[in-house]
Amino acid sequence: MNEEKNYITPEGHAAIEAEFQELLKVERPALVKVVSWAAGNGDRSENGDYIYGKRRLRQIDSRLRFLMQRMDLAVIVDPATQLGLDKVFFGAWVTLYSLKNESEHTYRIVGKDELEPSLGYISWVSPLARAMLGKQIGDVVKVTTPVGEEQYEIIEVQYQSPNIPLSNSPTSNTQVI
Template sequence: MNKAFVKENEGDDDDDLDVAAVALPAGSKNYMTKQGYERLRAELVHLMNEERPAVVQTVSWAASNGDRSENGDYLYGKKRLREIDRRIRFLTRRLEMAEVVDPAQQPNRDQVFFGATVVYSDKAGEEFRVTIVGVDEAEPLEGRISWISPVARALTKAREGDTVTLRTPAGIDELDVLEVHYPET
């Protein structure tokens, strides 16, 4: 097929469509733990210093082989370079706007704030243990939830023994706060 009839986005200006991207509430900061910041920074350094140069070398080698239209190494390499560059731009922006918070320095250790590990139970009596972290470091299946998640918002400012209301599309649930912990300094 003639390339005139195929829409190809060479620029790939869809940086905001990054798989890991989570929109922050308007006017809010990108709160992050030190560990989350270091993990994103390490990923950025790895992409810039190791992965990107290796792919550039492969693309350069593939380009020197001649016909690029059917050269799989060249085509895949160019696509992979665009993905790496997109991720580098995304990580750079996220790290620039990050505000690192040390939960161990929280003065109100009896209340739930960013960085707290909370044990709570729902109406059914099922217990959950979650740690409230930044949007870029959330792993709900591992018990790390984003500070903008409905559960984290419901728990914020609660104390041990409090009951908070969680509003979800499935309805309203009552959460009993059983324990609040912060990392030690």
């Protein structure tokens, strides 16, 4: 199986790991107890606790397999270790000025598993992020959108947000891209 690498920030990896541990060590064992109790009550064909508990167990197991696969493919990219901090790379917070709408927008380039549009987190494979990668302050990026071509000027690039402290010690599988 030759799958694309799963670039991810340390915060994103920690969130996936936390969800995995919560499902594995808290939610699944509690549900197994409920299903065992329900199975001991006799007729399983009309036992809602048993039927729905087994269904939820399958959902949890499926999610655990998915999270495990994503963690196995993960390549942690710590923005604090980036070189050339004046250019846009993975993990950067980029403030753009829309030449069409004369408005500012700030985005963070993150991994596919970290998308959160309401926070401005965009995937590194999105058209906007791809257009920004390698650019620096003052560069104009062009992006084709459903409503036509948009142009943005990069007005700020930073690798640390006041809301999200970055780790200063890279993990063993940290990579600079």
